[in-house]
Amino acid sequence: DAGVIQSPRHEVTEMGQEVTLRCKPISGHDYLFWYRQTMMRGLELLIYFNNNVPIDDSGMPEDRFSAKMPNASFSTLKIQPSEPRDSAVYFCASFKGRTYEQYFGPGTRLTVT
């Protein structure tokens, strides 16, 4: 299995631009999570989906952030407009329900200048 795939691996953008991060979960996994890692806050959950439906988005920092999962094999996290404080590593993770062992992608390092 190819594991969780994220793209791009690195993104550098200017403040005010729209940023879209992409994730392909492991086939057969019915849960998908988006995390953000920063030095100050560590690894924090932004939102998670079950069977393509958002279950908990309480970690989404503000309305500039949105996430979608149009089908079982694809999800996006969008930031519009982006700000320098959004600079972080964003991870996507997936797993099959009834276990807690989430499988993480390699992450997208976002830099907003």
Added chain:
Amino acid sequence: DQQVKQNSPSLSVQEGRISILNCDYTNSMFDYFLWYKKYPAEGPTFLISISSIKDKNEDGRFTVFLNKSAKHLSLHIVPSQPGDSAVYFCAASAKSGGSNYKLTFGKGTLLTVNP
């Protein structure tokens, strides 16, 4: 409010010796705990877990101990190897709260195993 705390940002040990990584939690609803390992430029990978009905779980060189009364868990690596050098994250979940699969992570401990 940090519900999962890893108070040691870093730990250095000699190859062959024991590594002990510690984690404290404050939420009494947490009943399932996991350890993840992370290498640079990679995502975290699952290492070992423990349910609150147990106080110990072992998998090869890795053992996790849970002390519920102290709200403390620890990961023991014996013997430590240079390839174990990575950031280790402790995570917790309130599993019994319905289908709640949210994980709360600590900030991690950087383990360096010296040859």
